[in-house]
Amino acid sequence: MLPEVTATRYVTPLREGGSLPGIVEADDLGTYVMKFTGAGQGRKSLVAEVISGRLARALGLRVPDLVGIRLDPVIGRAESDPEVQGLLKASGGLNLGMDYLPGALGFDPLAFETDAAEAGRVVWFDALVGNVDRSWRNPNLLVWHGALWLIDHGATMIWHHNWPSAPAAAAKPYDASDHVLATFSPDLAGAAAELAPRVTEELLTEVVADVPDEWLDGEPGFDGPDAVRRAYVEVLRDRAAGVGDRITVGERSADKPSQAPEWVRVRLDRKAGK
Ligand SMILES: Nc1ncnc2c1ncn2[C@@H]1O[C@H](COP(=O)(O)OP(=O)(O)OP(=O)(O)O)[C@@H](O)[C@H]1O
Numbered sequence: 001m002l003p004e005v006t007a008t009r010y011v012t013p014l015r016e017g018g019s020l021p022g023i024v025e026a027d028d029l030g031t032y033v034m035k036f037t038g039a040g041q042g043r044k045s046l047v048a049e050v051i052s053g054r055l056a057r058a059l060g061l062r063v064p065d066l067v068g069i070r071l072d073p074v075i076g077r078a079e080s081d082p083e084v085q086g087l088l089k090a091s092g093g094l095n096l097g098m099d100y101l102p103g104a105l106g107f108d109p110l111a112f113e114t115d116a117a118e119a120g121r122v123v124w125f126d127a128l129v130g131n132v133d134r135s136w137r138n139p140n141l142l143v144w145h146g147a148l149w150l151i152d153h154g155a156t157m158i159w160h161h162n163w164p165s166a167p168a169a170a171a172k173p174y175d176a177s178d179h180v181l182a183t184f185s186p187d188l189a190g191a192a193a194e195l196a197p198r199v200t201e202e203l204l205t206e207v208v209a210d211v212p213d214e215w216l217d218g219e220p221g222f223d224g225p226d227a228v229r230r231a232y233v234e235v236l237r238d239r240a241a242g243v244g245d246r247i248t249v250g251e252r253s254a255d256k257p258s259q260a261p262e263w264v265r266v267r268l269d270r271k272a273g274k
């Protein structure tokens with residue numbers, strides 16, 4: 001079960017986030033980055049945050065603590081921005097909170113080094129959950145106390161937007177060419193050997209149990225929340241087995257040139273010994 005707290009104060013919106021997450025304080029005296037059920041991305045992005053965030057942690061990657069946050073929209077009454085007001089009004093009930101890391105810096109691949117082993121683990125994990133949101137454009141990695149922290153898993157597992165296609169998603173390749181850690185020589189073979197055997201049905205069942213029923217209720221084609229949980233387990237279990245062999249990094253051809261800016265390409269070429 002996801003621990004549950006109640007929001008006591010809406011502090012400020014985080015303008016850099018596409019979904020307009022906000023900083024809130026809660027009755028456990030914690031400060032959280034809150035993702036709203038009423039945001040355009042919808043509750044599936046919250047499900048993705050929980051499953052991918054918990055799975056990453058279970059595999060030894062750093063992800064800030066996750067909680068469910070009960071919101072009474074009345075706490076936003078003094079908020080003057082109509083967009084924020086609308087979001088709060090649409091998000092009564094259970095929302096997602098991620099422990100706020102004070103003073104964390106956005107990851108900058110020119111200012112912070114990571115080793116091939118850690119880069120490999122992160123890229124392999126992102127391939128497993130099909131994360132399209134860890135590119136040099138939008139790294140969704142923070143540096144806090146000198147270490148790398150993973151945030152923002154709302155855009156993972158896009159197959160859950162079309163369940164009939166989900167079984168086929170297990171065998172889909174992952175193009176990591178624009179991944180922000182692609183230039184750190186990710187040790188993908190090492191990561192697959194270490195992590196794939198740990199993604200067991202048992203672990204996945206524990207992870208999906210953390211998703212609150214109210215974000216799974218009423219999913220078309222399923223007979224209740226547990227059936228949806230089961231569907232997540234099956235895709236991730238099947239994907240874990242072979243995804244390591246289906247990751248491509250930096251393999252761009254003349255007719256498919258890299259979209260990365262010059263400084264990323266220079267680093268890629270240097271790593272490739274060109
Ligand atoms: N736990 C945290 N601690 C400190 N800062 C955070 C935390 N989570 C998010 N942030 C900051 O807030 C920004 C927006 O958060 P996040 O990326 O999760 O939101 P989003 O709306 O999903 O964004 P995106 O635009 O990537 O879709 C991050 O880029 C980061 O600067």
Ligand SMILES: [Mg+2]
Pocket residue numbers: 017018138140152
């Ligand atoms: Mg983000």
